[in-house]
Amino acid sequence: MCQRMPFSNDELDFTYPLPANLKERPSCYIYIHNGKVVTGLLNSTGSPTILHENIESPQDKKTIQYIGELNEKLCYAIGLESHEELHEELQLVLLRDLIGKVDERMLALAGRAVQLVEFELTSKYCGRCGGLMEALEDRGKKCSKCDFFTYPRLSPAIIALVMKEDEVLLARSSHFRPDMYSILAGFVEPGETLEHAVRREIMEEVGLNVKNIRYFASQPWPFPNSLMIGFIADYADGEICVDGKEIIEAAWFKRDRLPLIPTKTSISGHLIDWFINMPEKK
Ligand SMILES: [Zn+2]
Structure with a gap:
């Protein structure tokens, strides 16, 4: 069931700490300032360059984090204290604005880089x-x-597609644009299993009981540090009753009558796409 989606990429070797015999490999660097990624000129594929080689010596910087090995090069994130250190042709870009513009592996590296630099900056003192x-x-x-x-810091959050025969439960959050619907999600509480979090969130937000909870896929979501864990669940019982705060509207939809839904940028889009393409029951 696992599908490729932004920020999730299994091709990067993230083994840490580095074995001593790797430390002599060539290195490259992603520069981060104030949560933004430093991008350079467009490369041969038309994507902005975010992995820079030999720009500056990392030893001169206070914040440096190893973020993985790619094509036999060691990649490091460097936190810049000031953007005045940047060359004129470089720009600062939000992580979100890199989605779809850089290679999937680069996006995964950038997501790690932003989170690890932020951790370094916010964990200097006890x-x-x-x-x-x-x-x-x-x-x-x-x-x-x-x-x-x-x-x-990582904040696990469940996201669940609930089905009732050939219909899917979609809901509108108070912070969505007026015509947008999606599936339900929420942060996992201390002491909860993921399955418990699925049952609790769906009961809290729409008043339904669910059963047959099964894993779908996960997606790192670095805004700022979520890990989205996707599930599919079947409706068990109850009538839709929205909480009126987080969720202001919810309903069952057939796959050929869906409202506006998220794109496949996020795991919600992938889950709904799975539902749309599910073989019909005979
Ligand atoms: Zn202490």
């Missing part, structure tokens, strides 16, 4: 006692005073 944090070998950090540990 959240418990204010002491200096020291880097560990496994990307984590440990407080030099109180031994508090921290790791790059």
Whole structure:
């Protein structure tokens, strides 16, 4: 069921820490400033270049994170403190604006780069006692005073397509454009299983019970640090009753009468596409 979607790419080797025998490989760099990606001139395929070679020595920078190996080159994210350090022909671009404009592997690297630089910038001091944090070998950090540990922040969120025979449940969130519908999603609470989060979110937002919850695929969603975990579930019982806050409208739709839905940029678009292309039951 797993399908390719932005920010998810299995071709990058993310093994960390690097084995000593790899450390002499050529390197390349993604530069990040204030959550934006530094892009250069268009390359031969018409995409903006985001992976730069030999621009500056990474040792001079305070924020540097290893983000993976690509084509036998080691890729690093470098957090720039000021955009005044940029060459004239370089630009700062939002991660979201790179979707569809750069190669999938580049987009996945850029998503990692933005999140890991942000982690570096926001974990200099201990959240418990204010002491200096020291880097560990496994990307984590440990407080030099109180031994508090921290790791790059990830917020798991479930997203679920609910089916009732040949219909799909679609809902409108209060922050969607007026004609847009999608499937339901929500953050996982501490102590919950993913399946529990699916059942709870659907009950909270539309008042329905679901059953037969099965995994579909996952997608890193770096806005700012979600991991979307997609599921398919079957309607069990209940009548649609929206919460009126997060969800203002919800209904069952047949596949040939769908409203405006998300594109395949996101896992929601992939889940709905799966439903549209599902073989009809005989
Ligand atoms: Zn501390």
